[in-house]
Amino acid sequence: xxxxxxxxxxxxxxxxxxxxxxxxxxxxxxxxxxxxxxxxxxxxxxxxxxx
Amino acid sequence: xxxxxxxxxxxxxxxxxxxxxxxxxxxxxxxxxxxxxxxxxxxxxxxxxxxxxxxxxxxxxxxxxxxxxxxxxxxxxxxxxxxxxxxxxxxxxxxxxxxxxxxxxxxxxxxxxxxxxxxxxxxxxxxxxxxxxxxxxxxxxxxxxxxxxxxxxxxxxxxxxxxxxxxxxxxxxxxxxxxxxxxxxxxxxxxxxxxxx
Numbered sequence: 001x002x003x004x005x006x007x008x009x010x011x012x013x014x015x016x017x018x019x020x021x022x023x024x025x026x027x028x029x030x031x032x033x034x035x036x037x038x039x040x041x042x043x044x045x046x047x048x049x050x051x
Numbered sequence: 052x053x054x055x056x057x058x059x060x061x062x063x064x065x066x067x068x069x070x071x072x073x074x075x076x077x078x079x080x081x082x083x084x085x086x087x088x089x090x091x092x093x094x095x096x097x098x099x100x101x102x103x104x105x106x107x108x109x110x111x112x113x114x115x116x117x118x119x120x121x122x123x124x125x126x127x128x129x130x131x132x133x134x135x136x137x138x139x140x141x142x143x144x145x146x147x148x149x150x151x152x153x154x155x156x157x158x159x160x161x162x163x164x165x166x167x168x169x170x171x172x173x174x175x176x177x178x179x180x181x182x183x184x185x186x187x188x189x190x191x192x193x194x195x196x197x198x199x200x201x202x203x204x205x206x207x208x209x210x211x212x213x214x215x216x217x218x219x220x221x222x223x224x225x226x227x228x229x230x231x232x233x234x235x236x237x238x239x240x241x242x243x244x245x246x247x248x
Contacts, residue, residue, distance in 0.1 A: 009221045013214035016112075016151070020210045023147040028198045037193030038055050039132050 059131045062192040066127040069184040073121040076176030077114055079169065084108045088170050110220055112213065113156070116148030117177045119209075120185050132194045139197050143206040146189055153182025 084090060085105075087098045099107070108114055123142040126133040156178040166174050189195075 006218075006222070009218060013217060017207075017210050017214055019151055020147050021207065023150050024143060024203050024206055027143060027146055028200065028203050031196050031198035034190070034193075034195055037132065037195050038058065039194075 058192070062131040062188075063128050065184070065188050065192060066124045066131070069181065069188055070121050070124040070128060072176050072184060073117040073124065073181045076173050076181060077117045077121065079173045080114070080177060081108055083170055083173065089164060089166065106220070107224075110216065112148070113152050113177050115209075115213065116145065116152045117181055119145035120149050120181055124185075127192075127194070131192060134194070134197060139199075139202045140205045140208075143198055143202055144209045146185065147206070148209075149182045149185045153178065153186075 084107075085101060090098055090104065090107075098104075119141055123138060123145045126138065
């Protein structure tokens with residue numbers, strides 16, 4: 001009997017972490033797939049080379 | 052170079068707005084929370100003390116995600132190409148944290164508590180505007196690439212700590228009050244399920 005709802009909390013915590021890992025992995029993938037943004041140099045801004 | 056300079060200006064302005072939205076949202080919500088707006092109360096309807104309220108407020112996933120957004124957006128106002136090992140991890144935390152905040156709130160939690168006035172406004176800032184500006188800003192302005200496998204692994208520290216803290220906090224809070232149970236009541240309405248967002 002889980003009167004205090006620990007099972008719910010643990011289940012929700014695990015789901016949250018799995019979702020976060022999934023979304024984080026998606027950002028990792030997109031970070032390398034999307035074009036790189038311009039980078040700054042000492043002289044100013046210049047177009048970044050591709051990934 | 053002129054186009055790049057313009058892009059840099061727009062990027063700075065974008066991240067300035069994002070910083071203002073997330074920081075204002077969190078600070079304003081904190082003020083409202085300390086005044087008892089939207090606070091989950093015990094069976095008798097009495098408000099918890101300020102220390103308890105502070106702990107609860109900073110335990111909300113939404114609060115932490117918006118703080119991360121504000122902290123990682125601020126350097127981008129001055130330097131759109133900002134980089135750094137710690138910033139990279141916090142930035143990824145901010146991005147996936149605010150993404151989950153926006154998606155979970157708009158799909159699962161939106162109708163739980165009916166909000167009015169300032170509470171509704173700040174709710175829009177932290178649950179809708181901040182996620183939208185953060186994700187769209189990252190897609191348009193980046194900066195990219197800033198994420199590696201190592202960044203991703205290190206970025207898992209925050210959610211793991213968050214869940215560990217939530218377990219401990221939930222255990223203590225459940226013993227001392229009814230705020231984690233289903234059907235909890237708030238000072239501004241009735242919540243239908245346990246909410247940590």
